[in-house]
Amino acid sequence: MRKILIASVGRSDYGIYRQIMDRIDASPELEYSLLVSGAHLTEVGRTIDEIRSDGRPIAVEIPLSETSADQASMTKATGQVIVALADYFSRCRPDILMVLGDRFEMFAVAAAAVPFNIPIAHIHGGELSFGAIDDVFRHAITKMAHLHFAATEDYARRIIRMGEEPWRVTVSGAPALDNVRLASLPSRKELEERFGLSLAVKPLLVTFHPVTRQPSEVEEQIAALLSALGRFDVPVVFTAPNADAGGAVIRRHIGEFVSVHRDSYLIENFGALNYLAMLREAVAVVGNSSSGLIEAPSFKVPTVNIGDRQKGRTRAANVIDVPAEPEEIFRGVQTALSEPFRRSLKNMINPYGDGHAAERIVNVLERVELDERLIAKGFYDEPSIT
Known part of the structure; x- marks a missing residue:
């Protein structure tokens, strides 16, 4: 079975992954485990307890020092993730690493995988958040990633304008909306x-x-x-x-x-x-x-x-x-x-999708060829418009 390592660094991304994990569980082609770090392992909130109570398989835990005090603490934590994963990836190499969004911890996870030529699947690329340094981390992850799952058509086009080959980009919608459609609240x-x-x-x-x-x-x-x-x-x-x-x-x-x-x-x-x-x-x-x-x-x-x-x-x-x-x-x-x-707002349509993101994402994870074409990324130049 194809092994997917899913990186989760806080409460927000863990919830977004929920339906993806359930769909992988139901797939005869795939299995997954979690890389857990960041706020999950801090004393405040202690959200790793939620992961354990859900019975989700945890492959590796990477505790970090406190990061809410100042900017230096965030930089130090980035280094801690990379060092820890250098050892882990030397022992255990997933078939695909899944990351999400724009956190500095996610950037560190993706950066650690690059020297090992591990295919990276990125969810929520192509978006903008100018007020946060996360904006930089999101776009950096896009350039490290091999598969892209965009929430909207506009975001997918932006990923392609960044030089990513169109065949790598899927408009999945936002996976969080799958919980709205499927979960019993x-x-x-x-x-x-x-x-x-x-x-x-x-x-x-x-x-x-x-x-x-x-x-x-x-x-x-x-x-x-x-x-x-x-x-x-x-x-x-x-x-x-x-x-x-x-x-x-x-x-x-x-x-x-x-x-x-x-x-x-x-x-x-x-x-x-x-x-x-x-x-x-x-x-x-x-x-x-x-x-x-x-x-x-x-x-x-x-x-x-x-x-x-x-x-x-x-x-x-x-x-x-x-x-x-x-x-x-x-x-x-x-x-x-x-x-x-x-x-x-009565008839408002959510622009972030229809609640079927997980099936689109898992379908790609099952079918994509894990070969040199996937790893050796080219740079796509959009045809000029005259």
Whole structure:
């Protein structure tokens, strides 16, 4: 059987992989195991416990030092991943390595595989997020990867414009939407009991990550968000920030907000299916997470997208873009809560796909020839337009 090593470095990508892993399990041609690193192995959230409780096979764990303090810690962690995988790939060589997105840990995983000529399959290439250094890592992974699974036609065309041969590129759609279509999501009551929430009134679901191209502004940005939120008499459910530099500052401010505001909560880790159920229950999404652009449209939920972190991504009609300023955020949330805006989303189509990404991805993994043509990448020059 063809062995697929799937790299997972945090709660977000693990949830996206869920239906892909299930479909590989059902394939007579493929088997998979997980390379687990990054935030999965930190004490906060401890999301590797979710992987273990799901019974997913783990091939290798790579613990990292703390990365939310400053930029140097992220660089050091990148090196730790590469060194650890030099040893692992010397012993165990998968047939295909699967990576996703734009995290610095994912970049390190892909870079470690290059000297071993391991075919790399990349999900969510071709996208833009100008406000984050992740933008650089995503495009670097594209140039290291041998197979590309793009969420939209526009993103696929961008991958080809980067010189990737068209036969390597598949428009799969966003795999997270497969969970929306297929997964059995917990009920409102189950969410309340599991996380100690009160959801009788629909809450704002808030996720705010560091904007890594603007490290000096993190304190000002989170203060602006919390200032705006404090003006609404609506429950607020925060999810924890990611492990980038500045995350500790955001976490501290959110903790202070929750300690003095009734009907506000900080949940370290919902898990993929619980988070989707929270999207279903939310009155609006607020912050700068990609989930507000990719998953939220499937639930017809408004998204107030703050600042530059998601700048450049395709948007559905649910997205209200605002700068990281208190008054602008306040007005954006007002719009999201208004009935006319909410009614306008009734017939909205999610531009990120139809919920059949996993079958398209696994079909390619089963059929692609693992030969010299796959490994020895050429550079595709698009025909000139005259």
